Amino acid sequence: MRISLFFLLLVNLSFSQKVNFETTVDDAFHKAKKENKLVFIEYYNEECTICKSIEPLFSNKEMADFYNKNFINYKINTKGGLQGKDSLFMAETKIKFQGVPYFMFFDQNKNFIHYSGAKSDVNYLLNIGKTALNPEERTGSLKAKYDAGDRTIKTLYAYADVALLYQDDELGNLILNELFEIYPKQNLGTRQSYLILKNSVFSIDNGFFIYWYQNRSNLKDFEKGSKSGEEIKVLERIVLESIQKQKANWDLNQIKKAKEYTVGLGLSKSGNDFLWEEEAQLLIKNNQHSEAVLLMQSLLEESKNNLFSTLYMTEIFINFTQDKTTLQTILSELEKLTKQEMDVEQKADLYYQQLLCLKKLKEDKRFAELKKVATKFYSDHKLDTTNLNKI
Numbered sequence: 001m002r003i004s005l006f007f008l009l010l011v012n013l014s015f016s017q018k019v020n021f022e023t024t025v026d027d028a029f030h031k032a033k034k035e036n037k038l039v040f041i042e043y044y045n046e047e048c049t050i051c052k053s054i055e056p057l058f059s060n061k062e063m064a065d066f067y068n069k070n071f072i073n074y075k076i077n078t079k080g081g082l083q084g085k086d087s088l089f090m091a092e093t094k095i096k097f098q099g100v101p102y103f104m105f106f107d108q109n110k111n112f113i114h115y116s117g118a119k120s121d122v123n124y125l126l127n128i129g130k131t132a133l134n135p136e137e138r139t140g141s142l143k144a145k146y147d148a149g150d151r152t153i154k155t156l157y158a159y160a161d162v163a164l165l166y167q168d169d170e171l172g173n174l175i176l177n178e179l180f181e182i183y184p185k186q187n188l189g190t191r192q193s194y195l196i197l198k199n200s201v202f203s204i205d206n207g208f209f210i211y212w213y214q215n216r217s218n219l220k221d222f223e224k225g226s227k228s229g230e231e232i233k234v235l236e237r238i239v240l241e242s243i244q245k246q247k248a249n250w251d252l253n254q255i256k257k258a259k260e261y262t263v264g265l266g267l268s269k270s271g272n273d274f275l276w277e278e279e280a281q282l283l284i285k286n287n288q289h290s291e292a293v294l295l296m297q298s299l300l301e302e303s304k305n306n307l308f309s310t311l312y313m314t315e316i317f318i319n320f321t322q323d324k325t326t327l328q329t330i331l332s333e334l335e336k337l338t339k340q341e342m343d344v345e346q347k348a349d350l351y352y353q354q355l356l357c358l359k360k361l362k363e364d365k366r367f368a369e370l371k372k373v374a375t376k377f378y379s380d381h382k383l384d385t386t387n388l389n390k391i
Helices: 002-016 025-035 049-059 061-070 084-093 122-132 139-147 153-165 169-182 191-199 207-214 232-249 252-264 276-285 289-302 307-320 324-337 344-361 364-380 386-390
Strands: 038-044 071-077 102-106 112-117
Touching (some): 025 038, 025 084, 038 049, 038 122, 049 061, 049 122, 061 122, 071 084, 112 122, 112 139, 139 153, 153 169, 191 207, 191 232, 207 232, 252 276, 276 289, 276 307, 289 307, 307 324, 324 344, 364 386
Parallel strands (some): 038 071
Antiparallel strands (some): 038 102
């Protein structure tokens, strides 16, 4: 009877072995201090296909033995957005993951020491944990290596990834520029170079982007399966991301370069779609009024069948400029619009812009006459006259 009970106990243990996960993040770190262990956190989404394929591996005996022996384990599920203490914890780490799944590791004091993307492979997941246990190899060692002068491809690539994880664009750009400088130029057309471009680069000023843009006809056959043939989208993403993050600090030459990229990649026919407001403001600031007028006329020609866009553009130019020639040109363009059919709101906006131009041009008589007409129009249509009265 004793043998039978012992045998049953062994059977039950073998089938119940799994990675043990704590119920709260506070419990995980409290237990880690008590047992002098690191904390492993699976950052996942229960609806993610890869995450679902990893889940059964937590019941693998080798996985269970290793992770239970070396770590206190916890899960953060991103489904529906982070909630409660999980949300607060991730905010405190300042880590910004763009997807799932990731394996994260922390010391007992919540210091971030290692991370890795994850996939459904026991050996791969075990190696992630083994690296986290090695102070010389884990992510947390990269800053010290970099500060000590380590400029190997491996260290720079990994450290750039950490900078992006913290959304430290300045550091990320610095590291990626250093990486390009030491990268063997004969290997720029390789898959490794493409992966650096894809996974790390976010600036059009980086050498990897410039190389692949200039050689975009060769940017193919690096992706497989459902992503096959989508390599060019990496360049498109970098251009759009660079515009979003950096345009506020660009000069006219940088704007010109970015516009050329948008045209070259087919993101824009004329290059005016993404940066015209910044370009207009800089042209006017630099007293390049004739160039600003040419830009405006080009924009208006492109949007001639879209009254909403036209009125938006003219108002932006009015707000930017004090130049009389530019204002006269805008006023002439607005006069052309009076012949078009428009709804009440558009007509009201047109009156408002005409009055702004006349005010800046100090054409008091025309201003007073139009103000009467505009005021009656606003009143007849029960429109708010607050902004109109401020002119």
